[in-house]
Amino acid sequence: MIDRPFDIPSPPDPMPSRDPGASALLTDLYQLTMLQTYFEQGMTGTAVFELFFRRLPPRQRNFFVAAGLGQVLEFLEELRFQPDELQWLASTGRFTAACIDRLAGLRFTGDVWAMAEGTVFFANQPIIRVEAPLPEAQLVETRLMNILHFQSMIATKAARAVLHAPGKLLVDFGLRRAHAAEAGLYAARATYLAGMAGSATVLAGQRYGVPIFGTMAHSFIQAHDSETRAFENFARSHPDNITLLIDTYDTEAAARKIVRLAPQLAQDGIKIGAVRIDSGDLAEHAREVRRIFDEAGLPHIKIFASGGIDEFALRDLLQAKQAPIDGFGIGSGMDASYDVPTLDCAYKLQEYGGRPRRKRSEGKATWPGRKQVFRHYDGSGRMAGDVLALQSEHAAGEPLLRPVMRNGQRLGDVETLEQARGRCRADLMRLPPELAALEPSPTPYPVTVSDALKALAEACDREHASASGD
């Protein structure tokens, strides 16, 4: 009707073991159709794109945390079309042979400036700037947003939880209800970056060095004919690392079974580390279980809780209810960022062929040119305000965007996840207290726009108006 579907290949090639995230075809079709025109028109001058988030979700977030740059740089370094992908594109009949040839040789050769992972940022601040020949900078839009939008959204939500559960062990349990494979993997990375203790997702341990945690499922208890026997079998199988799930049938009854079991295990040098409660009134059960263990002389057994946990539940359990809970498993409330499952982010052309560009669509106008964010701190080291300015201004304050890639090659060492995590911890400690609160900050964080940037935006508008006859 509007667009012509290609003939469906029969059967489609499954290629099950290739990473979809590494494919150059993981992009929007329009990127490729635009590239064909750019190639034909010789439009390969340097384009400058910036990625930013248009607004903080009103009443739901007071700040953002940048995450995902590591995966973006990997993607850019490895970007290329594979032979089977080029053949398939050709088979759709949508592209000229010349275009396919150009795609075959395409690599990312540009420069990248970015905020380091773990940096706190705000609306309309670029977190990455790509300066590259127009076709390259255009093509990568979709995947860059796909990575940075998700990881930053999750790191932001995790930071809120971390701020409101000081001293508690927070573990990502969300893989099963994350939005498919890579979301689960990236959520483990982003929540750890933001300060959580680790994840249940084993692959995040292998790929990113995220500490991994695990207990047992209800099915383990159910598969045994006796709950006590299930506890004992697990304990003897994992003597160094025992967390027992106690809510399959009756939480307090299970705790008393552990009280009876503990001395027998102790004779063999085995100590139960913790129990997990996954249902019911978590505060009430935790208090009862704590009392049972303390009265039995087992004060060392920690209590871990899961089920319906988010930053508000954490605050409620720990502050309002003073629940004696030592750690939390956080699942779908975190990995799908259920209260804010998407953010309004954009990757926009700010300059092409040496001229600043500005999108002026209703409600979606952007600031033109190559920009920088300069951050100021007060005497106690707290963030005091940012200035959104032109890169060329070299204004006062700490510049948050730094060069990370030149001519398609990474600059300096690959930053470790631990380094990013440390930066995030430092930035969260420098947040003004009203921004660290879960409630909306009564005053937004001060971000001003420099006079030079305002003047450039006006000049863009004037120039466009004078040329609008086309």
Added chain:
Amino acid sequence: MIDRPFDIPSPPDPMPSRDPGASALLTDLYQLTMLQTYFEQGMTGTAVFELFFRRLPPRQRNFFVAAGLGQVLEFLEELRFQPDELQWLASTGRFTAACIDRLAGLRFTGDVWAMAEGTVFFANQPIIRVEAPLPEAQLVETRLMNILHFQSMIATKAARAVLHAPGKLLVDFGLRRAHAAEAGLYAARATYLAGMAGSATVLAGQRYGVPIFGTMAHSFIQAHDSETRAFENFARSHPDNITLLIDTYDTEAAARKIVRLAPQLAQDGIKIGAVRIDSGDLAEHAREVRRIFDEAGLPHIKIFASGGIDEFALRDLLQAKQAPIDGFGIGSGMDASYDVPTLDCAYKLQEYGGRPRRKRSEGKATWPGRKQVFRHYDGSGRMAGDVLALQSEHAAGEPLLRPVMRNGQRLGDVETLEQARGRCRADLMRLPPELAALEPSPTPYPVTVSDALKALAEACDREHASASGD
């Protein structure tokens, strides 16, 4: 504190091109710790697990659509631990050598029953049943949920949009704000399965045969010094397939530029197919643009709209506002299922060693045994009610779960996505009208539990009570 983080390998192995979704390590750590105990205790009898959704999101969904079985069967067929994964597991110090050996030989050898993709289903109905040696059936829990939860959630949301935009071209535009790579890819598949026309995601075309659609971005217009020139360059580059984006500066002015450009292109046999509007009051702009084209003798130019579209916006634009829009691009409102970004689903042990099992945690009790869903239709072919019964009952009605895998091998031909899409279309047409509405159905769809299943649940409780002294 509760659990011992392993030593972080330095640097972690990046392995960028391996598909995380195909890795046996894309699982929760507790699956592996439980397996070690199962191996040690010889607990390798046949376990029966069922996956179901606990409840329809109140007021937000009247039915579910099953999706993702194709990827589940692929995963089960290919499940194995790679040598580097086994080495890494060993290096964590968490597993015995005997356990690692067993994992090395582990394959999925079980039977699977499932609802076909595209089937409409309701709360507490199993959509898949896994019957396999306990370690195998346990291990696959995380990835099965990770696939089926997401794809079914997206297919469900897409079905609502399809039902409320009859005759309109609905295209998935959501990759950039989907939750990372696989979510974007699976969303393209699930929305097409549910009846949308296709996706902008190119990889979904190559991998799944989903029809792909694409227009142009604002950056394409901005990179040109003249909007008219941008339109003309694109048109000449893609003469068979032209959709022009007209809201970069002034939507109606852009439509008039197209009116002036069209005759020149027509001289070369080039016809503009459609325009896209992505901002502002979509109904108002569409009406104005329609009028401009109709008055200029260009009634064949279709109008495509995007930006903030979901099933409610569709209904509002098409019914309340009677907007002359022919097709829609649907992005983050669909791919992240923003109003219901997670569903409460579970994969529960229902039988082990020939004995039915029942989880009885507060608020989370399950129906035991191997179950089947029998569906009844009224005289006009509409769904009239389901019975949740034991598989062994062979009750009246259409059984919705069918065997799809035996001894780890798929039964019959691989179903095509087109077949699943056809089934979904048929099922949506058989929905009672009050369930097809966007509003909550005044009466829920009738699902009754058979007497035999109720009796079995009571027997499980009695047996457990008599054994509760452990």
